Structure formats: C-alpha cells, structure tokens
Amino acid sequence: MALIEYRKKKGDQIWHFCQNCPDYPKEDYDSWCGGTRPPGGKICEECILLEEEDEKDCNPNYCY
Ligand SMILES: [Zn+2]
Numbered sequence: 392m393a394l395i396e397y398r399k400k401k402g403d404q405i406w407h408f409c410q411n412c413p414d415y416p417k418e419d420y421d422s423w424c425g426g427t428r429p430p431g432g433k434i435c436e437e438c439i440l441l442e443e444e445d446e447k448d449c450n451p452n453y454c455y
Contacts, residue, residue, distance in 0.1 A: 394454040397423045399432060409438040409449035424454035 397406040400416040406429050407415045414435060423429045441449040 392426045394424045394426050396452040396454050397425070397429045399423070399429075404432045405435050406432050407435045407438050408451050409435075409441045410452055411441060411448060411450050412438045 395408050397408045398416045398420045399406045400414075400420050405414075406423070409415060412435060414437065428434055438449065442451075
C-alpha cells in the first residue's frame with residue numbers, strides 16, 4: 392500500500408496531503424508518512440475536497 396506524506400506547517404494544527412492544495416507547506420513543516428490519517432491535529436478540508444474530486448487533482452506525495 393502506498394504511503395502518503397502529510398505535511399503540517401510548524402505551529403499549525405492542520406495536516407495537508409495534496410501538493411496542489413494552496414496551503415500545502417513547502418518549507419518549515421512537520422512531515423508524517425502513513426497509509427491512514429495522521430494522529431492528532433486536523434485534516435485540511437481543501438485537501439479532502441481535492442481528493443474526493445479526483446486523485447490527480449490532489450497529487451499526493453508518496454513515501455517509499
Ligand atoms: Zn490542504
């Protein structure tokens with residue numbers, strides 16, 4: 392199963408997993424890899440919407 396990288400801006404509580412999310416952190420972030428949602432914090436609603444519409448729109452960063 393592919394693991395997805397979740398990113399959370401330091402000091403923030405919201406995890407992002409779509410690289411196309413306008414708020415996807417590109418620097419100064421915490422990273423977490425997993426096949427499920429990360430423990431604690433919240434998941435970005437924009438990322439969830441992108442994933443529901445089309446995984447290509449979400450474009451998650453896979454961990455290997
Ligand atoms: Zn997001």
